[in-house]
Amino acid sequence: MHSVTDALKPNGTNSALAHAWLWANAVRLQAARVLAAEGDLTHLPEAFMLLVALRDVRRAAKMALSSMQVPAAKDQLSEALADFDRALPGIVEARDAVEHFDEYSLGVGRAQRSRMKTDPHLSQYQLAEEYAVRFGWADAEQLHPHLAVGPHTIAISAAADAASLLVDEIWAAAKTEEGTPTSRAAARAIHHAQKSEPAWRQRQQEGSRQPADQAQGTTDDGIHAESADVP
Template identity: 30%
Template sequence: MSDTEPTWSPADNPYAIAVSESQWWLRCALLTSQRMRDDDDPRSSGFSSRQIDARQLVVALWQLLMAEKLQQAALRALGIDRAVYAELSRARQRFEKALPGIKHMRDALMHFDEWARGVGNGPQKKDVEAGKALRDVASAYWGFDYAPEKDTITLGPYVIEVEAAIRAATALADDIYQAARAVDQRRTVELRAQVVDALAAAGVSCGSAGDVLKVSLGLDTRIWLSLDVMAAEQDHRPLSEQVVAALAVASLQLLSSAEPQSSNPAKRLLTGEALYVTPVNAQK
């Protein structure tokens, strides 16, 4: 093992991991649902590939709920506005309403060793406590099946309509992404304030209409700096170098979207190119 400290960890930005995982599991759900509508794949060696994919679809749908759970934890830890994660909670409720029994279907698949004997948690446990025989309880929550003619997945009393499930999954993944934007937007506001303070400390003005240096908020939530090289007939080289130096003092740097590896931001500013600000140690 290396003694070097890791430079990155998913724990640094769990809100972004929630978005990434939700997109992966959504794509898994989309792919499996499409394969389920095709003819059985002969490579499945005597087993129905449709039934195999249907099982995977249930797991993928459940994993979207895990991504939502991670997003909720991340938003609360960051102190994001309560309204953001309250809306995400409503999105989860809409998803669960569209997929009644998704948790129990997933549990039955993942814990088949218990559900096959009638000793699973949730509904099986309640039925046993109500006095029902284990073998009857096991039978009531068994029989996983995808019906191509109906485009539905069933397990015991639970039914999922595949098309409705895909719509719900797409909506939840989008809601997880939208919740993450609240984090990006807050960090953008904080970064802009840091940039303005660093420039002000170096005597660089950027807040007035006539200032040569422009600080802008992009649609990509990045902070962009540019020089209005046509604003005045003067040499802007000292200003561009002053800007780069002032940001460096605050552990900030300017990067080019066209050439991220460029090592001469002052020169690029002089050409009129807009450059975006990142912390010096940030991933590019």
């Protein structure tokens, strides 16, 4: 039973879902800008913004996870997050290297300090070189760009799909949390059938998939929407 105080609190899962959708769209747009860019002086700035967007899609998923109480919902979203991290390894460290350039460019960033503890022979110069964000191509045709940061290589061509799939996974876990069990397989099926927009915006038999308290007006997180189709 929810108290009056609980009713006045913002819904963390709904807010997380709305922000995940927004940042996943930012990922899609930035990935396209990276592909359209010409030369390293343009590729890297666009890639920097892509890393920020990817990190915030993941942050939104973590926000949703921390708001959930139902074990089945938490389990399926935890699994989805693990798959996201496997598809795009190192985005947290990569974003940190971009955001905290004042530390990483000097070899004293958080990940670099951890590396120095395990290998004290490493110099700050070596660590700065190791964690410099580098743009490159995985193929001679230059169709599959990637970023190298520290020990991680992030495939830019996989970014948009991984981000939008995670949004659909958040939606499915939220449905499970609400009492309507929705499997990860169902989320993936809808994702692959309708890659152009996330599952919770589809209208399939049951009507609106959007959280009920975001149906109109202002969402829990303060984002104004004219209709249920806009987060």
